[in-house]
Structures are given as C-alpha cells and as structure tokens.
Amino acid sequence: MKHSLAEIAGIAGARLIGDEKIQISGIANIASAGAEDLTFVEDEKLLGDALRSDAGAVIAGEFAAHAAGKPLLIARNPRLAFARVGSFLHPARRHEPGVHSTAIIHHSVQLGKQVAIQPNVVLTEGVVVGDKTRIGPGTAIGADVVIGSNCNIAANVTIYPGTKMGDHVTVHAGAVLGADGFGYVRDPGTGRYEKFPQIGTLVIEDDVEIGANTTIDRGALGPTVIGRGTKLDNMVHIGHNVQVGENVVIAAQTGISGSCVIEKNAVIAGQVGIADHVRIEEGAILGAQCGVPSKKVIRGKGVVFWGTPARPIREYLKELAVLAKLAKKG
Secondary structure: OOEEHHHHHHHHOOEEEOOOOOEEOEEOOOOOOOOOEEEEEOOHHHHHHHHHOOOOEEEEOHHHOOOOOOOEEEOOOHHHHHHHHHHHHOOOOOOOOEEOOOOEEOOOOEEOOOOEEOOOOEEOOOOEEOOOOEEOOOOEEOOOOEEOOOOEEOOOOEEOOOOEEOOOOEEOOOOEEEEOOOOEEEOOOOOOEEEOOOOOEEEEOOOOEEOOOOEEEOOOOOEEEEOOOOEEOOOOEEOOOOEEOOOOEEOOOOEEOOOOEEOOOOEEOOOOEEOOOOEEOOOOEEOOOOEEOOOOEEOOOOOEEEOOOOEEHHHHHHHHHHHHHHHHHO
C-alpha cells in the first residue's frame, strides 16, 4: 500500500519539509532505494548520498533541516523514526486463525479467540493460549503452560511444563524454554554427581523477543524471570534462577550461569561468558567476549566493560598499551 508523506511523518513523529502528497510504499537503504521508498541518514557525512539517491524522501536529523533536493522528515532520532515507519509499512505477517487437522490438543486446553495452531503442534493438558496467538509447526508445549495474547511462537519450539508467558512475546524457531537447569551435587564418597532438584518455573514477561535456538532454564526451586521488553538474540543460553530485568539486550552466543541478576537496561554483547551469582547493575554495558567471574558485581550505568575479567574499557586499553610497550622492550 502507498501512503502519503504527511501520513508517514505522523507515524515517524517527524517534521515534514517538502511535498506532503508524495506517495511512499516501502523502506530501503540509500543504495537501493527507489522513488516510492523512504531511506534514512544518521551521519551528516552521508546526507549528500541520500539526497542524490532515487529515494522518494529521507529521514534525517536536525542537521538536514536546510538541505535541498528531496523531501525531508526531520527527526530527533532518525533510526528510531525509520524503524517505526518500517513496522507500519511492513507489518508482521498475520496468520489465518484456526486449528490444523494434524495438531494434537488435549481436551483440557483453553484456546483464546482467533488463535492459529499450525501443523503437528502438540498442546498437552492444562495449556492456556491467549487471543490472536500463533503456535508454529512442530512446536511442543508441556502441561500447564500459559501463553498470553498476540504472541508469535515459531516452528519447532519446545516449551517445558509450567512456563508462564505474557502478551506480545515472540519466540523464534528452535528455542527451548523451561528445560532443567545444570545443577548437580557431587558425592565425595563415590565421586558421582547427583541431580539437584529442578522444580522451579520460567516466567517470561510482556514484549520479550527470544531468538532462534536460544535456551532458557527453569529455576531450581524458584523462578527464572525474563523481564518486560527484553530482547535475546539467537543462540543465547540463560541458566536456572537467573533474573533478567526490563529492556535488557543480550547478543548471540552469550552464556549466563545460574543465579545471576541482570538489572534493567543492561546491554550484553556477543559471546560474553558470565559465571554464577554475578550481578550486572542497571545500564552497564558488557563488550563482546567479556568474561565475568563468579559473584562479581559489574557496576556503572553507561560504562563499557571489556576483557576477562571484565573491567572498564579505559582500564583495559591502558593495560594493553602497557603490555605493548613491554613487548617492544623485550
């Protein structure tokens, strides 16, 4: 569908400079944009490229307010405005409601309105699925799982018994939610490991997104909790009893051991390793491949940490500089 630039400006929360009647139907990067596409610029150095492109209009910051040659949408945060327009122009696919004939559904299951249950889904006893939620092909959901409204569970997801999930949750293909944690007690007499009880739960709050092949363990005795608005990349592992706060971002191949606390607004980059009983305080940023030892507290809102053991990046870079000088002397 095409939309006027005036309508697009309203969606973006941006100030329009230029012809408000221009029609926009899509989004694109500067190099590939066509006459009906919207593109965006965060860096003033790229403004000229955007204005020379074939794009129908450009979202940019205040630095572009006096530029000429193309209709402009001036936004405080061009990337955020562009993302909002992208969601408007390219909404997520809506799946037709209904229960596929190959799905296996226990008689006690409660399904909300306009639910889509796709081929070869298994819903066991006591499962509750909220309105307008989609359960993708081959997904298996254990007893007494509760899934909220407007959730999108992709193909081949496994959700263990007792997991609770809020509204507007997205789970990508192959994720495993609520499996037993890795908890064992060693018998010093025999040397054998005996399993510590893993009878807790997993709670996933509203607006969480969980990447493909990510695994989140249930708590040992209490709950593992993933806070509202948190986004987990593909192949993330979260151990038992972990408490993740609101609006946390965790990138791919990060592993978080049991009983850690990740406070709200923290950012954890790719391949970070976090040992047990660690606390990452509000707003701290762990750079890629950081290592955090057991029981350590990472403190500093907006501070970037790097290395193993993780320390503030300025300290880390100073240490590297000293090592480089020593190497030259050697």
